[in-house]
Amino acid sequence: xxxxxxxxxxxxxxxxxxxxxxxxxxxxxxxxxxxxxxxxxxxxxxxxxxxxxxxxxxxxxxxxxxxxxxxxxxxxxxxxxxxxxxxxxxxxxxxxxxxxxxxxxxxxxxxxxxxxxxxxxxxxxxxxxxxxxxxxxxxxxxxxxxxxxxxxxxxxxxxxxxxxxxxxxxxxxxxxxxxxxxxxxxxxxxxxxxxxxxxxxxxxxxxxxxxxxxxxxxxxxxxxxxxxxxxxxxxxxxxxxx
Amino acid sequence: xxxxxxxxxxxxxxxxxxxxxxxxxxxxxxxxxxxxxxxxxxxxxxxxxxxxxxxxxxxxxxxxxxxxxxxxxxxxxxxxxxxxxxxxxxxxxxxxxxxxxxxxxxxxxxxxxxxxxxxxxxxxxxxxxxxxxxxxxxxxxxxxxxxxxx
Numbered sequence: 368x369x370x371x372x373x374x375x376x377x378x379x380x381x382x383x384x385x386x387x388x389x390x391x392x393x394x395x396x397x398x399x400x401x402x403x404x405x406x407x408x409x410x411x412x413x414x415x416x417x418x419x420x421x422x423x424x425x426x427x428x429x430x431x432x433x434x435x436x437x438x439x440x441x442x443x444x445x446x447x448x449x450x451x452x453x454x455x456x457x458x459x460x461x462x463x464x465x466x467x468x469x470x471x472x473x474x475x476x477x478x479x480x481x482x483x484x485x486x487x488x489x490x491x492x493x494x495x496x497x498x499x500x501x502x503x504x505x506x507x508x509x510x511x512x513x514x515x516x517x518x519x520x521x522x523x524x525x526x527x528x529x530x531x532x533x534x535x536x537x538x539x540x541x542x543x544x545x546x547x548x549x550x551x552x553x554x555x556x557x558x559x560x561x562x563x564x565x566x567x568x569x570x571x572x573x574x575x576x577x578x579x580x581x582x583x584x585x586x587x588x589x590x591x592x593x594x595x596x597x598x599x600x601x602x603x604x605x606x607x608x609x
Numbered sequence: 610x611x612x613x614x615x616x617x618x619x620x621x622x623x624x625x626x627x628x629x630x631x632x633x634x635x636x637x638x639x640x641x642x643x644x645x646x647x648x649x650x651x652x653x654x655x656x657x658x659x660x661x662x663x664x665x666x667x668x669x670x671x672x673x674x675x676x677x678x679x680x681x682x683x684x685x686x687x688x689x690x691x692x693x694x695x696x697x698x699x700x701x702x703x704x705x706x707x708x709x710x711x712x713x714x715x716x717x718x719x720x721x722x723x724x725x726x727x728x729x730x731x732x733x734x735x736x737x738x739x740x741x742x743x744x745x746x747x748x749x750x751x752x753x754x755x756x757x758x759x
Contacts, residue, residue: 408740408741409740409741410738411740412708412711412734413706413734417738420738442622445618446615446619446622482706482732482733482734483704483705483706483707483731483732487646489646528622528625528629529629532629536633543637543644544641544646545648545649546645546646547646547647547731549735549736550736552736552738559738560736560737561738561739561740563740564738564740565738
C-alpha cells in the first residue's frame with residue numbers, strides 16, 4: 368500500500384491509467400446505453416419507460432460508491448496518514464454528488480409514469496436525498512478546512528466516516544421499511560430482472576464505473592498539480608523575500 | 610512496551626466506528642415502525658386508524674377485484690397481503706401501472722364501515738423486470754413478489 372504513498376509513482380501510473388479508464392468507460396457506457404435505449408425490450412408493465420433504468424441504476428450505484436470511496440480514503444488518512452488519501456477523498460466528492468443528482472432526477476422522471484408521482488418521502492428516496500446533502504456539506508467542509516488547515520485536514524475525514532452510516536441505510540431502506548420504491552432486483556442470491564434487461568444494465572454499470580474512476584484519477588492529478596504549483600509559488604515568494 | 614502510533618489510531622478509530630454503528634442501529638431500531646411509508650392490510654385490520662386520520666395503505670391488488678361503481682367514475686377493489694384484505698374505493702384517474710395482481714399505495718382514510726376511502730393512488734412496481742414477450746412466465750414470480758410484500 369505504501370508503494371503508492373509516493374505521489375511521483377502514483378502520477379506515473381495515473382498518467383496512462385486515467386485515459387485508459389476514461390476512454391474505455393465512455394465507449395462501454397455509450398455502447399450499453401445504445402443497447403438499452405434502442406435494442407433492449409420493453410417491460411411487461413412499464414413499457415418503454417423501463418429504459419431509464421440504464422442511467423438510473425448506474426447513477427445510484429456510483430453515488431453510493433463515491434461516498435464509500437470517501438469513507439475508505441478517510442479511514443486510510445486517519446489511521447495510516449497516507450499522503451494521497453485526503454486527495455482521493457476530495458477527488459471522489461464532486462463526481463459522487465453529480466451521479467447522486469442524476470439518480471434523483473432520473474428517478475423522479477421515472478416515478479411520474481411508473482408510480483404516478485414525481486416524488487414521495489419514503490425511506491429510499493429520502494435517504495438518497497440526504498446523501499446528496501451530505502455531499503454538499505462534505506464539499507463545503509473540505510474546501511473550508513483546506514483553506515485553514517491545509518490538505519491533510521481531519522475534519523472532512525471524520526465527516527466522511529460518520530456520513531458513511533447513510534450508505535447501508537440507503538441500501539436496506541427498501542427492506543427494513545415499507546416503501547414506494549421496490550426492493551433490489553439484483554442481489555447476491557440472483558436477479559429478479561430478466562437477462563434482456565440485466566446484461567445491458569450490468570455493462571452500463573461497468574462503463575460508468577470506469578468513467579467514474581477516470582474522472583477521480585484526473586481530479587487527483589489536478590489536485591496534486593495544484594499543490595505542486597502552490598508549493599513552487601511559496602518557495603518563489605520566500606526566495607524573493609530574502 | 611510502546612504501542613506504535615498508527616496502531617493506537619487504528620484501535621481508537623475502530624472503537625469510534627463501533628460506537629457510531631451502535632448508535633445508528635439504535636436509531637434505526639427506534640424508527641422501525643415510524644419510517645414505514647404505508648401500512649399493510651394486516652396492520653390496518655389489527656389497529657384500524659381513526660377515520661379522521663390520513664394514512665397510506667399498501668399491498669397487492671387482488672386479482673379480479675377491480676370493478677366500477679354505479680356512479681361510473683368511482684372504482685372499488687381489494688388490497689391484500691398474504692394475511693388480510695381491505696376493500697378500497699377510489700374516485701379519479703388511476704395510474705397506468707395500476708393493475709390487478711400488482712402493488713398499490715393508496716392515500717386516504719379508513720371509512721366507518723371498514724372500507725378504505727382513497728384520495729390518491731400510487732402504483733407500486735415490484736422488483737421483477739419481465740420483457741413483454743415473456744409475459745406468460747410471470748405467474749410464479751408474481752407469487753414470490755406477493756410473498757415478499759408482507
